Amino acid sequence: xxxxxxxxxxxxxxxxxxxxxxxxxxxxxxxxxxxxxxxxxxxxxxxxxxxxxxxxxxxxxxxxxxxxxxxxxxxxxxxxxxxxxxxxxxxxxxxxxxxxxxxxxxxxxxxxxxxxxxxxxxxxxxxxxxxxxxxxxxxxxxxxxxxxxxxxxxxxxxxxxxxxxxxxxxxxxxxxxxxxxxxxxxxxxxxxxxxxxxxxxxxxxxxxxxxxxxxxxxxxxxxxxxxxxxxxxxxxxxxxxxxxxxxxxxxxxxxxxxxxxxxxxxxxxxxxxxxxxxxxxxxxxxxxxxxxxxxxxxxxxxxxxxxxxxxxxxxxxxxxxxxxxxxxxxxxxxxxxxxxxxxxxxxxxxxxxxxxxxxx
Numbered sequence: 591x592x593x594x595x596x597x598x599x600x601x602x603x604x605x606x607x608x609x610x611x612x613x614x615x616x617x618x619x620x621x622x623x624x625x626x627x628x629x630x631x632x633x634x635x636x637x638x639x640x641x642x643x644x645x646x647x648x649x650x651x652x653x654x655x656x657x658x659x660x661x662x663x664x665x666x667x668x669x670x671x672x673x674x675x676x677x678x679x680x681x682x683x684x685x686x687x688x689x690x691x692x693x694x695x696x697x698x699x700x701x702x703x704x705x706x707x708x709x710x711x712x713x714x715x716x717x718x719x720x721x722x723x724x725x726x727x728x729x730x731x732x733x734x735x736x737x738x739x740x741x742x743x744x745x746x747x748x749x750x751x752x753x754x755x756x757x758x759x760x761x762x763x764x765x766x767x768x769x770x771x772x773x774x775x776x777x778x779x780x781x782x783x784x785x786x787x788x789x790x791x792x793x794x795x796x797x798x799x800x801x802x803x804x805x806x807x808x809x810x811x812x813x814x815x816x817x818x819x820x821x822x823x824x825x826x827x828x829x830x831x832x833x834x835x836x837x838x839x840x841x842x843x844x845x846x847x848x849x850x851x852x853x854x855x856x857x858x859x860x861x862x863x864x865x866x867x868x869x870x871x872x873x874x875x876x877x878x879x880x881x882x883x884x885x886x887x888x889x890x891x892x893x894x895x896x897x898x899x900x901x902x903x904x905x906x907x908x909x910x911x912x913x914x915x916x917x918x919x920x921x922x923x924x925x926x927x928x929x930x931x932x933x934x935x936x937x938x939x940x941x942x943x944x945x946x947x948x949x950x
Contacts, residue, residue, distance in 0.1 A: 627669065627673075628673050631669050631670050631672070631673040631674065632673050632674065633701055633702050634670065634674070634699065634700065634701060634702065635700045635701060635702040636681070636698050636699075636700045637670050637674075637681055637682075637698065637699050637700070638681055638682060638685055638696065638697055638698045638699070639661055639662070639663040639664075639666060639667045639670070639682055639697065639699075640661070640662040640663045640697040640717075640719065641659045641660065641661055641662060641684075641695055641697060641721065641865075642659070642660055642662060642721055642732070643657045643658065643659060643660075643693075643721075643723060643730060643732070644658060644659070644660035645657070645658045645860060646658070646730055646860075647854075647856050647857045647860050648728045649854060649857060649894075650854065652728070652871060653870070653871055653872055653887075653891050654868045654869060654870050654871050654872075654891065655693075655725065655730070655868070655869050655871060656857045656860045656861045656866060656867070656868045657693070657730070657860075657866065657867060657868075657869065658860055658863055658865060658866045659684065659695070659865045659866070659867075660865070661682075661865075667682055670682070679826060680826060680827070680828065682826075683826030683827050683831075683839075684826060684827060684831070684835070684837070684839065684867060685698075685827060685828065685831050686720075686721075686753070686831070686834065686835060687753060687754070687755055687756050687765065687834040687835055688756065688834070688835045688836050688837060688869050689756045689758070689763065689836065690725065690871045690872070691724065691725050691726075691763055691786075692722065692723065692724055692725060692756055692763060692786055693722075693723040693725065693730070693869055694720055694721070694722050694723070694753070694756070694765065695720070695721045696718070696719070696720055696753055697717065697718075697719040697720070697721065698717070698718050698719075699713070699716045699717050700716050700718070701715070701716055707747075707749055707770065707772045707777065709738055709742060709749065710738070717736070717738065718736075718737040718738050718750055719734060719735065719736050719737060720734070720735040720737055720753070721734055722734070722735060722786065724786075725869075725871065733789070735789065737750045737753075737767070738750065741767065741769060741782070744782070744791055745771075747771050747772050747773060748769040748770070748771050748780060748782070749769055749770045749771075749772075750767050750768070750769050750782075751768050751769060751770055752767075752768040752830075753765055753766065753767055753768070753834075754766035754767075754768065754781075754834065755833055755834040756786070756834070762785060762786075762787065763785075763786040763787065764783045764784060764785060764786065764792070765783075765784045765786055766781050766782070766783055766784075767781065767782040767783075767784055768780075768781055769781070769782055778796070779796070780794050780795070780796060781794060781795045781796070781797070782794045783795075806909055806911045806912065806939060807880050807881065807882060807909070807912075808881065808885045808906060808907065808908055808909070808912060808931070808936075809906065809907035809909075810879070810880070810881065810885075810906055811903075811904055811905025811906040811907065811920075812902075812904045812905045813889070813892070813902045813903075813904075813905075813906065814879045814880075816896075816902075817838075817879055817892075818879055820840055820841055820844040820895070821838055821839055821840055821841065822839050822840070822841050826839055827839075829878075832877050832878050833877055835869075836869065836870045836875055836876055836877075837867045837868060837869045837870060837876075838867065838868050838870065838876065838895075839866070839867045840861060840862075840895065842862075842864075843862075844895075845858060845861060845862055845895060847897050848894065848895050848896055848897060849893060849894045849895070849896065849897070849898050850894040850895060853894065854894075870888070870891065872884065872887045872888065872891065873887060873937065873940065874887045874888035874891075875940070876888065882940055882943055883936060883937065883940040883943075884933055884936060884937060884940075885931065885933075885936065886927070886928075886931065886933055889902050889903070889927075901922075901923070901924075903921055903922060903923050903924050903926070903927050904922045905920065905922065906920070906921050906922075906927060907919070907920045907921075908920075908921065908927070908930050908931050911935065911939070912931065912932055912935050912936050912939070913930045913931065913932060914929075914930055914931070914932045915930070917930075
């Protein structure tokens with residue numbers, strides 16, 4: 591009997607030791623997995639995840655299109671946000687380019703320690719993809735472009751690193767692609783110009799060309815402050831995106847009681863959702879709380895996003911270069927604005943802004 595008790599006790603002890611060892615091993619494995627996971631997601635130089643438009647609504651008059659973006663990589667997005675809380679809101683925001691005819695979203699995963707001219711083997715190591723939407727007949731026609739594969743096929747010594755703003759030239763829309771070229775052990779920068787209609791590279795440059803931005807514009811006064819307070823463009827995009835895109839992204843609940851809520855409930859509902867924006871399809875270009883081009887068109891559009899009868903003209907300053915009489919005017923009403931603002935001068939100046947110049 592005593593011998594049986596000893597055997598039973600030994601068996602229980604052995605089981606306890608085995609269970610403790612298993613628990614210790616599993617805990618170590620979990621710690622190691624968590625460490626590897628942290629190192630992986632903290633080692634991203636740039637991460638946006640992959641996104642697509644899953645629903646959209648054009649304004650009835652065609653002045654804009656409201657889109658909602660759906661993540662195709664939600665689990666990886668969560669892990670990136672977990673280990674990069676300070677930058678995740680911006681990195682997971684909308685990055686790309688747009689104009690009146692195209693919406694382009696860039697989807698990037700790039701490791702910090704990836705050699706300059708090395709390409710990832712597959713999406714687990716990295717990617718650089720474009721979701722290109724053509725705006726046509728109140729529809730959005732999508733085409734995906736794997737930029738790593740596309741550029742490598744064009745010239746295997748080139749590697750894409752960034753895209754620029756869409757440029758209209760000779761009636762065609764072009765997307766500049768900044769690339770690195772490896773020649774003789776040296777890395778040089780080349781700019782490829784992608785025809786967005788044909789998806790072909792039509793020419794390349796050694797210097798970047800950009801639109802000729804000028805410091806002549808209407809000061810929006812209190813409207814500028816209102817836009818800054820109600821939109822989250824700056825927290826979810828970069829300064830480069832502000833130049834390259836023409837859209838508005840609103841903070842939560844700021845559109846309640848707006849004209850849009852009653853005039854176009856479907857567009858209102860969609861624009862009120864997280865990861866939704868309105869892309870502006872006007873001659874007006876919104877950038878850094880400034881409007882270039884037809885300011886009147888932009889203000890008329892923005893009236894949709896505020897309560898009815900809201901005065902958006904208070905404190906607006908029209909510079910001498912854009913006034914009908916060549917004088918500076920500060921106005922507070924629409925009538926005053928219409929009296930002094932010369933839209934033809936602004937449209938002409940906007941043509942000059944769109945002319946390509948070399949960037950040093």
